Amino acid sequence: MESIDLIRANLDRSRQLTLIGVEDMREYCLVFPTPNGGAHTLWVLGHLAYIEGLVINTLMQGKANPLADWEELFDGADISGDVNLYPPFDAVLAKCREMREATSTLLDSFSESDLDQTSATVPEGFENIFGTYRLCLQYVADHWYMHRGQLADARRAAGLSRMWV
Helix, strand or coil: CCHHHHHHHHHHHHHHHHCCCHHHHHHHCCCCCECCECCCHHHHHHHHHHHHHHHHHHHHCCCCCCCHHHHHHHHCCCCCCCHHHCCCHHHHHHHHHHHHHHHHHHHHCCCCHHHHCECCCCCCCCHHHHCEHHHHHHHHHHHHHHHHHHHHHHHHHCCCCCCCC
């Protein structure tokens, strides 16, 4: 197996496992995962979409993040519980899926050797995380896994059954 196949599988699997039952959270999308706050479902979905755009478009390819206007809301210092600050749940979920689909389509245009290309804009000190296309693509798959626990905790806080798999 080539690494491109592993990255493709990781992108698909992280999408599937992270979004298990997320539609069930539509009515509970602002439930904080802990009594002390944390990242609620709506924020996590917007954050995943925003960061995917940042890593794949900006860091990897040197293009503008198509979700740059989401930066303060989905990557800022505070996570608000005010529904009026956010786009609707279904729009954020659709954008999250759209960004992952765009990443998968882009990956399908690459060969194994294309993944060794140096990323366009790597923050100083982050070369080992974002330095190549391969690293950026794997990062976005891993990033979804990193936030899966917050989604699971928000489900439990909302009184819904746990996520499976």
